Amino acid sequence: MPVRVRQAEPAQHPPAPPVHQRPRRQGVPQGRLPGIRLLPRVRRPRPRAPRHGLHGPARARTAQSSNWREVTLREDLLREFCPQNALELERDLALLHRSKGGQGFVDAIARLQEFVGIGTVRHYPCGTACQGYVVPRPWNLKGGFLRLSTGEWLVPDLRMAPIGGIFLSGASHGTERLRVVDVGAGTEDTEYTQPVDGCAVLATGKPPVVYREAVAKHGARCVITEFMPAQDARIGRTPEEMPDTVNYTSFGSESQGEGFGFNVSHRTFKHLQDMVGKEVIEVDAFFDIDAGTGDLQVLETHVGTPGARKPILLLAHLCHPRPGANDNASGATLLAELVRVLQSVPLEQEVIALWMPEFYGTIAWFADQKPDLACAINIDMVGEDQTKTGSTLEVTATPWSLPSFIADLMAVNLTTHDFRLTLTGFTWGSDHAILNDASVHVPALSLTQWPDRYYHSSDDTPDKSSVQSFEWIGRGVLDTLADLITGIPDERAAVVAARIREQGLTDSVRYSDPLIRDWVARRTRAALLALQETTDTPVVRAELAAAGTTSPMPEFQPRVPAIGPIEEVWMTPDDLQWNDRLIRDFPCWYHLKAEVVNFIQLGVEREDALKLATAEFDAPAAAVHAARHYLDLLIAKGYLLP
Structure with a gap:
């Protein structure tokens, strides 16, 4: 459970003010960044050390x-x-x-x-x-636009408003005229009840998932989305309360430019949806990119x-x-x-x-x-x-x-x-x-x-x-x-040490399982020992003594043929879809799957690793079941030693 230094309800806010714009400078003088005034540095005289006699206490002099x-x-x-x-x-x-x-x-x-x-x-x-x-291909946006075939602008020149272009889009073949099809969320195969090959799709779902379904699987040329990540009504972060905001989105790192896409505001998206529901609508789309620096x-x-x-x-x-x-x-x-x-x-x-x-x-x-x-x-x-x-x-x-x-x-x-x-x-x-x-x-x-x-x-x-x-x-x-x-100054070190042990006590009371309680004790002592290496004070030593004696943290035992987390490098398109559903359904999924592998690489047995990670993130049973399957997939594909 997080230790909260201070709790407060999110502030209430008026509607978003107009977007601040600042004129682009034509050049930057060498040696100085415009608009920045560096304040002159003022030094106070350093206090001089009090003199000790020739036979004075050297230790006191060193400490001072x-x-x-x-x-x-x-x-x-x-x-x-x-x-x-x-x-x-x-x-x-x-x-x-x-x-x-x-x-x-x-x-x-x-x-x-x-x-x-x-x-x-x-x-x-x-x-x-x-x-x-999987490192995405280099991507440099050069321009583009989206208009109704009747001439109405939907997305302005991307050179002026580049956030309107979905990251990792491919280039269009000049200006393409495309029929618009509403596919709902666009993240499931069942939503594609009419052909979208060579069309532009309106989709509310997460763009990487929409791309895999609409473009890679069903042949669409263009994705038009209003997708807003991390919506939060407490702070007024919803499409309805921010109708003219354009959100940044990206296709997945595995995409190779087979299609392109545009981010539009909620107001524009609803306008398009209303028209598509009544008649055949076509758009003129242009998207220009290159590999930039490569x-x-x-x-x-x-x-x-x-x-x-x-x-x-x-x-x-x-x-x-x-x-x-x-x-x-x-x-x-x-x-x-x-x-x-x-x-x-x-x-x-x-x-x-x-x-x-x-x-x-x-x-x-x-x-x-x-x-x-x-x-x-x-x-x-x-x-x-x-x-x-x-x-x-x-x-x-x-x-x-x-x-x-x-x-x-x-x-x-x-x-x-x-x-x-x-x-x-x-x-x-x-x-x-x-x-x-x-x-x-x-x-x-x-x-x-x-x-x-x-x-x-x-x-x-x-x-x-x-x-x-x-x-x-x-x-x-x-x-x-x-x-x-x-x-660390003594008083500050005392506060830090007390916080660490207090969190350990809180977690120890919270969990009854001996495995979890033992790990809580070990990590509490390990954190205090690390603090002692930086600042060895009587208070820190006292907190260490109060924490008791435990086994040390286990040594790292490499079980993965890579440095860092195992992300999408092993995933097929089906695996990516499965992983995306878990991210959607379980907010703890990213933390859980990485931490289970961390515990395993510390020599913890598989089921114990799952138990510890479950306790750390309060993971539901369905997420734990998915984590077991994730470990099986890593082993089967050679990214985790059995």
Whole structure:
């Protein structure tokens, strides 16, 4: 059960304001990003160490020196930090259509390099398998439109509003005139009661599933959708309450461009449905794409001094369509400002920063670089103005299979009465899932404002962001980095240790099964031991003693021939359909199937692994049954050793 730092009902909101637009700049002067004023750095005089006599206590001198180093580093980092820089840079990135392999993604990397320095750009292939993933083909949108054959515009020029084009669409054969057929959800074969070969289909279902049914199986040329993911009536996120919003969608990574598609607003979709129900309707559709750069690009920057201690990784995905302000220009630009701040002070531990295409760039980089990391902080959707978006900042903890204290530490550093915040158990959703996989074994937390009324939509614009959110979260990350690099202050370490043991006690009372209670005790002790390695204080030692003696966490035993989670690399079209139904029916499915494999790779027997993962995510019996079948499929296809 998640430990909630602060609970609050989502805010009520007025109708979405008009989309913020900002004129595109024609050029960027070298050496300076327009619109950003870097504040001059002001240093306070460092306190001088009190002098001890020649025979004075050397230990006291060393302890005081360490304390000064911790205080001055923290003060210097927080003094240098300018959250307005992140917001201004977000406004620039929100002008770019940042598709994987697209020119907008390359331009976004260039903007970041102008701000933080050159760094290293690594290139990885698209359209191929990488570990457990199928990396989609490179995709660069050049233009397109959708009109009724009578001339009425349905989707404007995609050069002006690129979010109207479904990601991974293929190119049309010039302008195609297509009859429109309403197929309902369009996700089941039984819905195709009339021929759609060579037609455009109206479909309300999830576009990757619609693509497999309508285009791949039944020969449709075009998909027209209003699909809105993650609907939430509590914050006014429904098609009916946002009738003119256009949502971002994508076809599956296995698609090869056999068809194309358009995202339209709810109002436009209902207009089309009404017409199709009365008469034969035709549209003129044009879609122009190419392979862009032909690869995935990852920007990597190193700060601090490499040494005996493992580096800390900070990462933020850079992809998503224009505008994509909070998701995830906000994370990318906050990371850029954090790197600028870290570059201004001497660090005794190396920090690596990574900007990449979500999931695919991360797994490609790990498979290539094979870094040995201390921990990681994933920064994804952090700029939200909580009053406008209805969001709450979620600090996502590591899974039961990889105990750590870092999420508790971050939550303590972010706790305030001015913003909504909750510490959650492990969930999937972003790149931290790859790091927390048993085969990678890097404790990774994620910072994500969720839910968000404007998520994946044309309304995710910089006016929905807040400089106060950037300041709050940025200072929390800097505080946490200072703790990890120079040591956690005693009082803070005591709070973190108490939180870890309190959660262990809560879970121990909640479960009666001896297997689960034993694992809870083991992960509680493992998290406290990791905390002790960073800050060994009497309070931490006392909490460890109170936690009792347990068996240590088991060692990793590789059972999967890949690094990271096993995703769609093994799936046939039927497997993909089966997996999509499980995602729809069970919100815990992604977490459950990954964590079961994690436990198995820690030497836990299959049924015990299922029992532990079921307890961790409160999975229903039907989902557990599906997880058993999933393990059978992995074994049959050679992706899990029996």
